[in-house]
Amino acid sequence: MNSYAYGRLKDREAAADIVQDSFLRFLVWHRSPQARDLPQGPRFFLWRIVGNLTIDLARRNRRIGSHATLEDAGYAVADPRPGPDRALESKQTYRLLKAALDELPLRCRSALLLSRLEGLTHTEIARRLSISPSMVSKYIVAVLEHCLDRLPDDFH
Numbered sequence: 001m002n003s004y005a006y007g008r009l010k011d012r013e014a015a016a017d018i019v020q021d022s023f024l025r026f027l028v029w030h031r032s033p034q035a036r037d038l039p040q041g042p043r044f045f046l047w048r049i050v051g052n053l054t055i056d057l058a059r060r061n062r063r064i065g066s067h068a069t070l071e072d073a074g075y076a077v078a079d080p081r082p083g084p085d086r087a088l089e090s091k092q093t094y095r096l097l098k099a100a101l102d103e104l105p106l107r108c109r110s111a112l113l114l115s116r117l118e119g120l121t122h123t124e125i126a127r128r129l130s131i132s133p134s135m136v137s138k139y140i141v142a143v144l145e146h147c148l149d150r151l152p153d154d155f156h
Helices: 002-009 012-031 042-063 084-102 106-116 122-129 133-150
Strands: none
Touching: 002 012, 002 042, 012 042, 012 133, 084 106, 084 133, 106 122, 106 133, 122 133
């Protein structure tokens, strides 16, 4: 799937992100009450998600032009910090995610953190952890699925 997304986007990191997002969306959908048997099967559905997300990203990238900030135009901008209620909610979500991540083996946790926080590609992560790039994908999907299980239903 990575090579398919890369072939359409010509960006390895974006392709890896698309594939991860596709797996996550598939997992969330598969666990939902409206999940049903797919006529072509789950693999076809997963490929379809990858294709649709690739098209969406390509369209979004074509629409993006140069950006000007409101400050550049002379407008005052409201305080960007979250309000107290949002800050509390964020702290609670952080605690839940940290607890979920702490339950996982170090390699799984490292794969996700290297990908999301340090922005490394699957190949770079694989080299660091001495595993294959496909194992990196499996670890990341497993971590995301584990975290989804630990978060309240209203979060996702």
